[in-house]
Amino acid sequence: TQNYRITLLPGDGIGPEIMAIAVDVLNLVGQQLDLSFTFTEAAIGGSAIDATGEPLPSETLKQCQDSDAVLLAAIGGYKWDNLPRHQRPETGLLGLRAGLNLFANLRPATILPQLVDASSLKREVVEGVDIMVVRELTGGIYFGQPKGIFETETGEKRGVNTMAYTESEIDRIGRVAFETARKRQGKLCSVDKANVLDVSQLWRDRITQLAAEYSDVELSHLYVDNAAMQLVRWPKQFDTIVTGNLFGDILSDAAAMLTGSIGMLPSASLGSSGPGLFEPVHGSAPDIAGQDKANPIAQVLSAAMMLRYGLDQPEAATKIEQAVLQVLDAGYRTGDIMSEGMKLVGCRQMGDALLQAL
Amino acid sequence: TQNYRITLLPGDGIGPEIMAIAVDVLNLVGQQLDLSFTFTEAAIGGSAIDATGEPLPSETLKQCQDSDAVLLAAIGGYKWDNLPRHQRPETGLLGLRAGLNLFANLRPATILPQLVDASSLKREVVEGVDIMVVRELTGGIYFGQPKGIFETETGEKRGVNTMAYTESEIDRIGRVAFETARKRQGKLCSVDKANVLDVSQLWRDRITQLAAEYSDVELSHLYVDNAAMQLVRWPKQFDTIVTGNLFGDILSDAAAMLTGSIGMLPSASLGSSGPGLFEPVHGSAPDIAGQDKANPIAQVLSAAMMLRYGLDQPEAATKIEQAVLQVLDAGYRTGDIMSEGMKLVGCRQMGDALLQAL
Ligand SMILES: CC(C)[C@H](C(=O)O)[C@@H](O)C(=O)O
Ligand SMILES: CC(C)[C@H](C(=O)O)[C@@H](O)C(=O)O
Numbered sequence: 001t002q003n004y005r006i007t008l009l010p011g012d013g014i015g016p017e018i019m020a021i022a023v024d025v026l027n028l029v030g031q032q033l034d035l036s037f038t039f040t041e042a043a044i045g046g047s048a049i050d051a052t053g054e055p056l057p058s059e060t061l062k063q064c065q066d067s068d069a070v071l072l073a074a075i076g077g078y079k080w081d082n083l084p085r086h087q088r089p090e091t092g093l094l095g096l097r098a099g100l101n102l103f104a105n106l107r108p109a110t111i112l113p114q115l116v117d118a119s120s121l122k123r124e125v126v127e128g129v130d131i132m133v134v135r136e137l138t139g140g141i142y143f144g145q146p147k148g149i150f151e152t153e154t155g156e157k158r159g160v161n162t163m164a165y166t167e168s169e170i171d172r173i174g175r176v177a178f179e180t181a182r183k184r185q186g187k188l189c190s191v192d193k194a195n196v197l198d199v200s201q202l203w204r205d206r207i208t209q210l211a212a213e214y215s216d217v218e219l220s221h222l223y224v225d226n227a228a229m230q231l232v233r234w235p236k237q238f239d240t241i242v243t244g245n246l247f248g249d250i251l252s253d254a255a256a257m258l259t260g261s262i263g264m265l266p267s268a269s270l271g272s273s274g275p276g277l278f279e280p281v282h283g284s285a286p287d288i289a290g291q292d293k294a295n296p297i298a299q300v301l302s303a304a305m306m307l308r309y310g311l312d313q314p315e316a317a318t319k320i321e322q323a324v325l326q327v328l329d330a331g332y333r334t335g336d337i338m339s340e341g342m343k344l345v346g347c348r349q350m351g352d353a354l355l356q357a358l
Numbered sequence: 359t360q361n362y363r364i365t366l367l368p369g370d371g372i373g374p375e376i377m378a379i380a381v382d383v384l385n386l387v388g389q390q391l392d393l394s395f396t397f398t399e400a401a402i403g404g405s406a407i408d409a410t411g412e413p414l415p416s417e418t419l420k421q422c423q424d425s426d427a428v429l430l431a432a433i434g435g436y437k438w439d440n441l442p443r444h445q446r447p448e449t450g451l452l453g454l455r456a457g458l459n460l461f462a463n464l465r466p467a468t469i470l471p472q473l474v475d476a477s478s479l480k481r482e483v484v485e486g487v488d489i490m491v492v493r494e495l496t497g498g499i500y501f502g503q504p505k506g507i508f509e510t511e512t513g514e515k516r517g518v519n520t521m522a523y524t525e526s527e528i529d530r531i532g533r534v535a536f537e538t539a540r541k542r543q544g545k546l547c548s549v550d551k552a553n554v555l556d557v558s559q560l561w562r563d564r565i566t567q568l569a570a571e572y573s574d575v576e577l578s579h580l581y582v583d584n585a586a587m588q589l590v591r592w593p594k595q596f597d598t599i600v601t602g603n604l605f606g607d608i609l610s611d612a613a614a615m616l617t618g619s620i621g622m623l624p625s626a627s628l629g630s631s632g633p634g635l636f637e638p639v640h641g642s643a644p645d646i647a648g649q650d651k652a653n654p655i656a657q658v659l660s661a662a663m664m665l666r667y668g669l670d671q672p673e674a675a676t677k678i679e680q681a682v683l684q685v686l687d688a689g690y691r692t693g694d695i696m697s698e699g700m701k702l703v704g705c706r707q708m709g710d711a712l713l714q715a716l
Contacts, residue, residue, distance in 0.1 A: 090553045120591055125478045141499075141521060147556050158524045159560030163499060166516045193604070195448045198505050202517030225607045229615040232590065233478055246551070249583045250608060257587040 003036045004311055007067040007275075009060070012046040012089065013284025014294035014347075015073030021296035021351035022071065022303040025323075028358050029307075029316050040067070044096065045075025045089035045284075055092025061099045069310035070100070070277045073299055074284035097137050102269035102277055103169070104176040105135040105248065106309070109235075109255035109265065114328040118337055119260035121235075131238045131255050132184060134177040135248025137269055139169045140199075142245045163199050165244065170206040172272070177242030178214040187239035189220045191227045191247055203244065224251070231255055256281050263295035263336045266302035268309045278306040292346040295334035297324055300354060323357040330357075361394045362669055365425040365633075367418070370404040370447065371642025372652035372705075373431030379654035379709035380429065380661040383681075386716050387665075387674050398425070402454065403433025403447035403642075413450025419457045427668035428458070428635045431657055432642035455495050460627035460635055461527070462534040463493040463606065464667070467593075467613035467623065472686040476695055477618035479590075489596045489613050490542060492535040493606025495627055497527045498557075500603045521557050523602065528564040530630070535600035536572040545597035547578045549585045549605055561602065582609070589613055614639050621653035621694045624660035626667045636664040650704040653692035655682055658712060681715040688715075 008023065010016040023039060030036050042060040049055050055075075064070045075089040085091055096102075109131045111119065119126045144162030152158050174190075181188040190207045192200035204221055211219040222230065224247045230237060231251065235258050243251060256262045265281040280298030288294060300320060308317035332353045333342040345353065366381065368374040381397060388394050400418040407413050413433075422428045433447040443449055454460075467489045469477065477484045502520030510516050532548075539546040548565045550558035562579055569577045580588065582605045588595060589609065593616050601609060614620045623639040638656030646652060658678060666675035690711045691700040703711065 085556075085559070088553065094554070120483045121479050142554055144518075149556050149560050152524060156525045157560055158522055159555075159557030160502075160520060160522045161555045161557050162518060162520055164516055164518045166510060167514045193607075195446065196452070196500055197517075197519045198443075198507050199517035199519050201443070202507050202515055225611040228586065228608045228612040229620075232612055232615040233618075247608075249551075250586050250605075253583040254586040254590055254612065257590040260591075262587075 001034050001036050003038060004069065005038045005040070005067040007064045007070045008039050008041045009044045009070060009072040010041065011044055011073045011075040011284060012077050013074055013286040013289040015075070015284055017290070017292065017347050018280070018294050018296040018299035019071070019073045021347065021354070022299045024351060025300050025320060025354055025358065026303050028355055029319055032319070032358070033313070033316050035313060035316060044072070044092050046077050046080040048092060049080055049083070049087055049089065053087070055087060055089050056095040056099070061096065064096065064100060064275060067275050069275050069306045071303060071306055072277055072279035074280060074282065076284050077286040094142065096277065097269060098143065100274060100277060101138060101271040103136060103138045104173055104270045105137040106180065106268040106270070107133040107135060107252040107256070107265070107281060109133065109252070109259055111259040112264065112325070112328060115259070115261045115264065115337055117339060119258060121258060126235065126258055129235045129258060131235060132180055132240045133248060133252040133255055134173065134180055134240060134242045135252055136169070136173040136244050139165055140245030163197070163244075163246065165199050165203060167202065167206055170203050171210060174207050174210045174242065176270070177240060178210060178217050181217045181240035182214065185239040186216060187218045187220075189222055189227070189238055189241050191222050191224050191241055191243040191251065193224050194221070195223055207242070227251060228254060231258065252281070261337050262298070263334065264297050264301070266298050266305045268305045270309060276306070276310040278302040278310060292348055293335055294347045295336050296347050296350055300324065319358065323354050326357040327353040359392050359394050361396060362427065363396045363398070363425040365422045365428045366397050366399045367402045367428060367430040368399065369402055369431045369433040369642060370435050371432055371644040371647040373433070373642055375648070375650065375705050376638070376652050376654040376657035377429070377431045379705065379712070380657045382709060383658050383678060383712055383716065384661050386713055387677055390677070390716070391671070391674050393671060393674060402430070402450045404435050404438040406450060407438055407441070407445055407447065411445070413445060413447050414453040414457075419454065422454065422458060422633060425633050427633050427664045429661060429664055430635055430637035432638060432640065434642050435644040452500065454635065455627060456501065458632060458635060459496060459629040461494060461496045462531055462628045463495040464538065464626045464628070465491040465493060465610040465614070465623070465639060467491065467610070467617055469617040470622065470683070470686060473617070473619050473622065473695055475697060477616060479616060484593065484616055487593045487616060489593060490538055490598045491606060491610040491613055492531065492538055492598060492600045493610055494523075494527065494531040494602050497523055498603030521555070521602070521604065523557050523561060525560065525564055528561050529568060532565050532568045532600065534628070535598060536568060536575050539575045539598035540572065543597040544574060545576050545578075547580055547585070547596055547599050549580050549582050549599055549601035549609060551582050552579070553581060565600070585609060586612060589616065610639070619695050620656070621692065622655050622659070624656050624663045626663045628667060634664070634668040636660040636668060650706055651693055652705045653694050654705050654708055658682065677716065681712050684715040685711040
């Protein structure tokens with residue numbers, strides 16, 4: 001039996017409910033495929049602030065570093081929105097990304113045939129959409145120095161952040177993107193704002209140079225404003241997208257929303273070695289927390305991504321993904337993806353249906 | 359007779375064709391309402407580079423400064439895409455914005471009932487959408503210092519841009535936005551990334567403080583990633599949006615594309631005094647230039663915005679806007695907005711139909 005040490009970060013809001021389902025699913029799949037998981041919980045985000053005063057206690061980071069993979073649910077909530085920055089849930093997440101050196105964020109936006117009608121876009125526009133956004137996650141304006149709020153000579157305040165990338169930072173995310181595209185449809189679109197930003201000019205130059213090493217991948221470039229338009233106009237033109245931290249934040253969320261069902265979408269954050277971090281795209285939904293209404297599927301699919309990208313267990317990942325398709329085919333729906341004629345279920349019931357399907 | 363000095367900047371690609379229509383329309387409306395226009399053309403963008411080596415010759419800027427309003431068509435094209443930055447068409451446009459101190463960019467995204475089906479979104483999602491994006495245009499990461507490509511200690515290159523706003527820059531665009539919202543549905547949504555960026559934190563604090571002076575306007579805040587999602591999910595929730603230069607670039611284009619017909623959308627760029635700049639949202643479409651295929655309506659509606667916001671002639675503006683609705687009702691369509699059962703026309707024919715309607 002292969003054993004994996006998994007750190008669980010249930011976080012805030014609906015986090016604990018959906019994490020419980022993912023754990024059950026992992027345990028069952030593990031039994032079936034002779035894998036075993038040692039789960040250890042740790043605190044992050046708002047609940048960590050409440051318990052320790054810090055959004056990322058150092059024991060949490062240490063424990064994550066010592067594990068084979070980290071499964072996160074969701075963080076944040078109104079309650080912590082007005083704390084100073086270093087005490088905000090988001091700061092904990094940024095610290096975790098930096099602390100584990102997770103420079104590559106993979107965000108699929110895939111529309112399942114069963115849920116096409118959940119999209120705000122026309123069926124013919126979204127049917128078959130299958131986009132992978134590769135977002136740089138530990139550089140750019142999220143971490144660039146100098147940053148802060150400073151006083152100008154005239155005595156007023158000036159807020160400053162720095163968007164910066166070095167050649168090696170661009171190359172390393174570029175390689176992940178080319179390799180991702182190669183395993184998909186072989187099309188990579190790099191998004192920047194090179195007509196205005198110097199940092200984007202360097203980005204474009206390096207990505208263009210890298211392309212020589214990946215002649216089987218078809219590379220194109222778009223300015224970020226145009227990319228936002230094209231995602232809305234005709235998303236099927238995209239296969240793999242690579243972009244910086246801030247543009248990736250915006251475009252991956254726009255792409256996710258094209259599907260109309262962000263309760264379904266997982267993500268993976270990877271470094272060059274060490275444990276990866278796997279989490280749903282959606283947030284902590286404090287308004288429905290503790291009511292057994294949350295959709296656990298994005299969390300379960302995050303566990304599948306963990307098996308595929310973090311633990312190199314593609315068979316187990318596929319099993320879970322198949323189970324999700326099965327319960328959807330059987331008509332099970334949580335409130336967020338409910339439509340006429342389907343069976344409305346809660347979080348726990350959806351979990352049971354998944355276990356059944358497995 | 360009131361006389362106005364208008365600088366025309368036809369620019370590149372389809373620019374000259376669509377500008378010709380707008381000039382005809384202005385002349386006719388002027389005749390009808392006892393206004394006269396003295397038009398002077400000047401060079402900008404790619405055609406200025408070809409003629410003078412510079413995208414914004416100093417005579418062009420001077421002439422714009424000396425006029426009552428500036429009407430621009432479109433700039434850019436593949437031909438100039440690989441020149442060094444200071445010789446790129448876009449650099450001319452940025453120079454013009456800075457040179458005229460045009461800090462407030464108004465970008466309406468309105469869907470006309472006649473064109474609802476052109477949208478990639480479902481009818482019920484976009485019908486009635488009427489959003490005004492107020493984008494800060496002379497600050498933020500577009501102009502922040504330091505910027506450039508520098509060498510690091512380890513000898514590799516590092517691209518850098520600076521996103522910065524001072525309190526007074528935020529206040530001045532904030533006031534324009536609150537006043538714009540007040541004349542519309544009284545709802546203002548401020549978009550930032552305050553959970554990560556210090557510059558956004560200052561932005562949010564100032565906009566929140568300003569709200570005290572505009573108690574008739576309902577203010578909300580969204581993070582930019584969420585705003586991109588909400589625009590796709592349910593755009594009718596928005597009335598007026600205010601945001602910085604880069605976020606405004608991305609979101610106004612996404613909002614424009616929701617309508618499915620960016621050949622219809624005008625924009626205005628305003629300073630606190632001096633001439634404003636009025637231009638279509640769409641680009642120079644080099645692929646169809648000179649073929650009499652372009653849609654001149656965005657250019658004509660930009661002339662209407664010029665009358666309304668630049669010259670304080672709302673009656674003339676309304677006349678033009680009505681004429682546009684009339685020709686659409688009569689079934690005239692250029693290729694970009696063509697649909698079954700409508701009359702396909704070229705740029706010139708569309709212009710004639712507009713003159714007829716007037
Ligand atoms: C919570 C926030 C810091 C985070 C980000 O901006 O990266 C989130 O929006 C995301 O996309 O994971
Ligand atoms: C051409 C480019 C410099 C410009 C911008 O980014 O502002 C354009 O995209 C726009 O939105 O007007």
